[in-house]
Amino acid sequence: MFRRILIANRGEIALRVIRTAREMGLECVAVFSEPDARALHTRMAHVAVPLGGRLPAETYLRIDKILDAAKSTGAEAIHPGYGFLSENAEFARAVLDAGIAWIGPPPEAIEAMGDKITSRRAMRKAGVPVVPGILDPVADAAAAKTAAKEVGYPVMLKAAAGGGGKGIRVVRDPAHMDLAFRTASGEAKSAFGDGRLYLERYLDTPRHVEIQVLLDRRGGGVHLGERECSIQRRHQKLLEECPSVVVDAATREKMGATALQAARAVGYENAGTVEFLHSKGEFFFLEMNTRLQVEHPVTEMVVGRDLVRDQIRIAAGEALGFSQKDVAWRGHAIEVRLNAEDPSNGFLPSTGTVRNLRMPGGPGIRLDLGLYRGMEVGVDYDPLLAKVVAWAETRDLAIARMIRALQELNVGGVRTSAPAALSVLEDPRFRKGDFDTHFLETIDLSARRAGEDETVAAAAAIWRHHLARRRALSSSSAERSGWLARSRGETDRSGRGDARA
Amino acid sequence: LKYFVAVNGREHEVDLVERLGRLEVAVDGKPLDLAYEEVDDLGQVLVLRDGRSFALSIEGDESRAAVTLAGHFHDVRLENERERAAHAAERQAAPGGGIVRSVMPGVVVEVLVRKDEAVLKGQPLLILSAMKMQNEITAPSAGIVAQIHVAPGQAVAAGANLLTLAVG
Secondary structure (H helix, E strand, O other): OOOEEEEOOOHHHHHHHHHHHHHOOOEEEEEEOHHHOOOHHHHHOOEEEEOOOOOHHHOOOOHHHHHHHHHHHOOOEEEOOOOOOOOOHHHHHHHHHOOOEEOOOOHHHHHHHHEHHHHHHHHHHOOOOEOOEOOOOEOOHHHHHHHHHHHOOOEEEEEOEOOOOOOEEEEOOHHHHHHHHHHHHHHHHHHHOOOOEEEEEOOOOOEEEEEEEEEOOOOOEEEEEEEEEEEEEOOEEEEEEEOOOOOOHHHHHHHHHHHHHHHHHOOOOEEEEEEEEEEOOEEEEEEEEOOOOOOHHHHHHHHOOOHHHHHHHHHOOOOOOOOHHHOOOOOEEEEEEEEEEEHHHOOEEOOEEOOOEEOOOOOOEEEEEOOOOOOEEOOOOOOEEEEEEEEEOOHHHHHHHHHHHHHHOEEOOOOEOHHHHHHHHHOHHHHHOOOOOOHHHHOOOOOOOOOOHHHHHHHHHHHHHHHHHHHHHHHHHHHHHHHHHHHOOOOOOOOHHHHHO | OEEEEEEOOEEEEEEEEEEOOEEEEEEOOEEEOEEEEEOOOOOEEEEEEOOEEEEEEEEEOOOEEEEEEOOEEEEEEEEEHHHHHHHHHHHHHOOOOEEEEOOOOEEEEEEOOOOOOEEOOOOEEEEEEEOOEEEEEEOOOOEEEEEEOOOOOOEEOOOOEEEEEEOO
C-alpha cells in the first residue's frame, strides 16, 4: 500500500478523497490555486502545495505543475477526482511514466471511452446496445441538418469530447439547427478545446440510469447496481438516487452484465460508470465515465462500500476481495447537489461570499462538501458547493429524510439549487416514481408558495428595522472613534489606517 | 413605522410600533402575536408566532432581502413610506422599453442581434459565457434594439448594461 498520495483536484471531491485516505492511514498531498489557499481540501491535507495562479488552466489543469508537486513531495500515487484532468489520458500516461501510480483506469481505456464517437463504435462492435445516431462527427450546421434528416428529429447535438453537460443541445426543428450548433460547438471548444459534435436520436420519456462497476487488475470485476439520474436540467444533474424505481432485480442483473461487458471490451480497471438511456424497458449505452462520479455516494450508502478505498486498493495492485454474490443492496439513498445557481431565475450562476451557513445533520444524513464560512464563490470553477446524501430503509423514508435535511439547510451569500430539489421531492409525480429526464423542465420553480407570507413579511420588516438601527449605532461609534483619534493626533494622513481600524 | 414589503412579488403593509421597548407588529392591518430574535449577526433569526417556531435566515440590505424558511426561498423587497414615494415618482418618469442587464458576471461570446432590429419576447439577444457554460440571454419583452452596450470578448460584471430595448 502507498504511504502518501496526491489529490489533483479541489472542492468537495478533493476533501472526499482525503477523508478516506486519512482513514487508511495514508498521508495526503493537496494542490491548490490562489483562490483555494484557505479551502477545506488545502486545510485537511497533510501537505499542501501551491500551484500559483487563479484559473483552472493555470492550476488544476497544469500537468507539469501537478507532476512537480507529486515528485517534490514524494507522492506514490495520484487520485484525479472528477473533472479537470481525471479523464485526460495524456495526464494518466505522464503520471505512470514518472513512476507514480494512477488511481484510475489505464490510459488506453480512458482514450477508448473518452471520445464518444470511438467509444460508440467500440461498443457497437462489442455487442452493447447504443442509441440510434451517426458515428462520424459533423463539422458544421449544414452537415448536421443533413445527418439529422437521416436520424430523425428530435436530435441531440453532443460534443465529441467532454461531458458535464457542456456542448449539448436538443434540436426539434431544422430552423433551430444553426444557433444550436454554434453555441454547442463554441461551448465544446472553450471547455475541451474540440468543437466537433455528433448527433443522435433524442428518445422520449428517457431515463438516465447508470451502472457502477469496479474491476481489479487480476480479472476480478463486479457491478454495484444502478443510479437513477433523470432529475437533471441541460444534462446537469440535480438529484440522484439508488436504486431506481424502474429497475428490478432482473433488469439490474442484465444492465450490470452489459456494463461489465462494456468495461472489459476496453480493458478497464478501477472504478467506472457506464451510463445508459433507459426508455420503456429498453436500455442503450450512452457513454462510460472513466473516473469516480459526483453521485457515487448513493451507491456507497446502499451497498455499504467505500468506493475511494476500493479505488486506492485496486491502484495498489490488490484484488477486489469480494465477488458479485457478495454485493447486496440495502435501503434507499438520495443525493441532492447544492450548486451555486438561482433555480428561480433559469439556474443562472450565482456568486458571492458565503457567510451564513446552517448545515443539516442527524440520522442517515451524509455531507460531502467543499463549502466553508468565508468561502468566495466565483465563476472560475464548477458551481458544485456540496452534496447532501440521505439514506433510509425505503424510498419514501429517504424522501422524507431529505426534505427534513433541506429544511434544516441554509447557505447564505449565494443562491443554491436546494429549493429546486425540495420542489422535486415534494412533487407527487416524483414521489410515485413517475418521471423522466424532462421532469425538471415541467416544474415551475418560480411559483413560490404563499401561506408563510405574513410571517416572512413581518420578520423582514423587523430585520430591516434592526439593521437600520445597528448601522446608525455603528456609524456614530465610528465617528466617535474618528474624533477621538484625531484629537489624539493618531490620524494616518494617507487615509489607509482607517480601513484597518 | 410603516414598511411596504413585497414577498415574492406579493405586496404587504407592515406596521411596527415600539411600545415600552417591545415591538408590536401588524401585517395588512392585522396585529400578530410575534416574538423576534436574532441568533447571530450572520442572518439566523428565530420568530415565534402564536407559539409556533420559525427558524429563518435573512440576508441582504435595506431594499432587498433573501429569506429562507424551511428550505424555501423568498425574495423580499422592502420600502419605507419615503422610499415608496420616491420609487413611484421614478417609475412614472421612466420611458418605455428598458435596459437588459447582465444577471451574472461573464464574457460576451456573441451578439445575436443588430441595432434597430425588432425582437420578440424570449428571442436570444446574445450569448454570455459564465462558469464554463454558454448562456443565451433572451429578450424580456418584444421591442426594438435601440443600443448595444457590449461587444464580443468583453467581460461584464453582474448588473452591467448589455442592450437597450425600445418599445416597438
